[in-house]
Amino acid sequence: MFHVPNLYRFRKQNHPYTSEDSDGNNGAFFVPTTNCMTVFAIASDGYGWEHVSVSLKNRCPNWIEMSEVKDLFWDQEDAVFQFHPPKSLYVNQHPHCLHLWRPIGINIPIPDPALVGLKNV
Numbered sequence: 001m002f003h004v005p006n007l008y009r010f011r012k013q014n015h016p017y018t019s020e021d022s023d024g025n026n027g028a029f030f031v032p033t034t035n036c037m038t039v040f041a042i043a044s045d046g047y048g049w050e051h052v053s054v055s056l057k058n059r060c061p062n063w064i065e066m067s068e069v070k071d072l073f074w075d076q077e078d079a080v081f082q083f084h085p086p087k088s089l090y091v092n093q094h095p096h097c098l099h100l101w102r103p104i105g106i107n108i109p110i111p112d113p114a115l116v117g118l119k120n121v
Contacts, residue, residue: 033065041073
């Protein structure tokens, strides 16, 4: 289930990224991670998609940071995507931003974990 961490919601007055709890799953968030970095996240749930963009100023977020954001905005057992769309559909508004996506009302097919490797080796 998609849910936003209102504790980390960006609430600065008269700023384009400002939102309030009444905006639901839409808004900007400054999310602390276990490696002492704070990532900037923008969440939305329109057009049939749940979406969170995740960025840092000087580098792309790493796997641990993306996983922590995923588990903060979705339940641990929810599956979400990081897409690599066709080059012709690229939109890049920040050089260090990655995106998490989940279609609303559609079960995402999950490959068998054995295709990745052996578990508990």
